[in-house]
Amino acid sequence: MEDFKPTSYTLECVATGRTFDDEGWMLEDRSCKTPSLIRTRYAKRQLELGPAERGLYRFADWLPVRRMLCGSSAPVTYRSERLAAHLGLENLWITFSGYYPAIGATMTTCSFKETEAFSVCARIAEDEQRVLVVASAGNTARAFARVCSDNRIPLLLSVPSDNLSALWFDAPLDPCVKLIACERGGDYFDAIHLSNLALKSPKFYAEGGAKNVARRDGMATTVLSAATTIGRIPDYYFQAVGSGTGAIAAWEANQRLVEDGRFGGNTMKLMVSQNAPFVPMYDAWRADSRQMLPYDEDKARRDAEIIDAKVLSNRRPPYGLAGGLYDALKATGGDVSVATNAQARRARKLFRETEGVDIYSAAGVALASLQKAVADGRVERDATVMLNITGGGEELFQQGKELWYLKPSIVFGLDAQVDEVVERCEALFA
Structure with missing residues (x-):
């Protein structure tokens, strides 16, 4: 890639200010006593x-990156x-992260997990000797696998194991990428637990999930795409x-755009949604509880198995900690809604019919929640609405291609012990 000067930034603890x-790969303020x-x-x-x-690095001013990696793409925003x-909306803007060359995507x-992977991996020092560890329900794994x-x-x-069908590629991967899986019946939380066992070895280091500022700021490029295309901060933001x-x-991108001064000073309402019956954040929000309710x-595993949008099945989300989703919803006057599989499927069909491309189940959940909000009169007809389509174009991309699937090197039981996991995972990179 062209010569690139690392982005200049500092880190701030949300709880204390x-x-x-950044000393290299900081995921928290070690001096802070609260989550x-x-x-x-x-x-x-x-x-x-x-x-x-x-590509994505056109937003590098606001990405915590040391370099630019090859192959990235930016989200595309267009007026629907x-x-x-x-829907009867006058100013609906779609931010599309996926494959749809007709609009430049x-x-x-x-x-949109690509936005995370290209940001996180560009934060890694080039002389890093350890192995990055990522737990995923599917799409994140595919994005990180491709980028790495x-x-x-x-x-x-x-x-x-139940989500391995998501690990498709149009060509074989470099052997620097290895996959482990938890046995059938396990869910995303079990995959996180398995990765945490591997991380007991000094050979590995955690990507960090929501705690990694590069992951969040990579995702934030969806809002940067919208604001720079529309010319202002949206009034509403819909996402599953x-x-x-x-x-x-x-929410964090919104605050930066306000400080920028050229995109208005409004706070967009975060209108987020979950796929019923797996709705732990909806339940906590309805109870006005900062803490997640018992599940x-x-x-939880049964509910995760039922939903179409498997990527939405996180049992331990960053909800209640300082700067988490609870704070984001409170600060923006936002709300949490739910959509069933049937509602999301109808929404996906509607999107294909009106916008011309297939979208993922999670994006269908987001559109279904927008439909309900409009029908209930909770969104003004002339409001500037951003619909974050977090994945789409898979059927379009796969047409005529022979797919290659990443297979797990090891499948562990749900009761796997740390010594076994460490020993066998270290051997994969010997």
């Missing part, structure tokens, strides 16, 4: 867009006509959530 330098996210504070207060050929007319993994393979970054993925990390990122493990 303390600012400090809290940290945020980036960029030297550049105003966002200067780079050339389109930089047919879907907007169907070229993410070959077809998911193309850029020769060692990666250990942990994914539930599993962890809520994307919505937290949207029986067996019931």
Whole structure:
């Protein structure tokens, strides 16, 4: 890639406001006594867009990156006509992260998880000797696998066996990418637990999930795409959530755009949704509880098995900690809603009919929640609405291609012990 100067920024603890330098891969403020996210504070207060050929890195002013990696694409925002007319909205803007060349969208993994992977991996020091560990319900794993393979970054993925069909590619991956899985019947939380066991070894280091500022700021490019295309901060932001990390990122981007001064001063309402019957954040929000409510493990696994949008099945989301989703919803006057599989399927069909491309189940959940909000009169007809389509174009991309699937090197039982996991995972990278 072209010569690139690392982005200048500091870190700030949300709970205390303390600012400090990033010493390399910091996921928290070690001096903070309460659970809290940290945020980036960029030297550049105003966002200067780079050339389109930089892909995601056209937003590098507000990404905590050391370099630019090959192969990235940026989210694409466009004004909807047919879907907007169907819903009766005058200013519906779709931010599309996926594969739809007709509008300029070229993410070959077809998911906005690419925005996370290209940001997180560009934060890694080039001389890092350890192996990055990522737990995923599917789309995140595919994005990180593609980015790490193309850029020769060692990666250990942990994914539930029930979700392995998500690990498709149009070509074989570099052997620097390895996959482990938890046995059938396990869910995303079990995959996280398995990855945490592997992380007991000094050979591995955690990507960090929501705690990684690069992940959130990568996701935030969806809002940067929308604001720079529309010319203002939207009034409403619709997205389906599993962890809520994307919505937290949207709130943080909103605050940066207000400080920028060129996109207005409004706070967009975060309108997030879950796929019923797996709705733990909806339940907590309805109870006005900062803490997640008790959720029986067996019931959670059954509920996760039922939903179409498997990527939305996080049992331990960053909800109640300082700077988490609860705070984001409170600060923006937002709300949480639910959509059933049937409602999401109808919404996906509607999107294909009106906008011309297939979308993922999670994006269908988001559209279904927008339909309900409009029908209930909770969104003004002339409001500027951003619909975050977090994945689509998979059927379009796969047409005529022979697919290659990443297979797990090891499948562990749900009761796997730390010594076994460490020993066998270390051997994968010997």
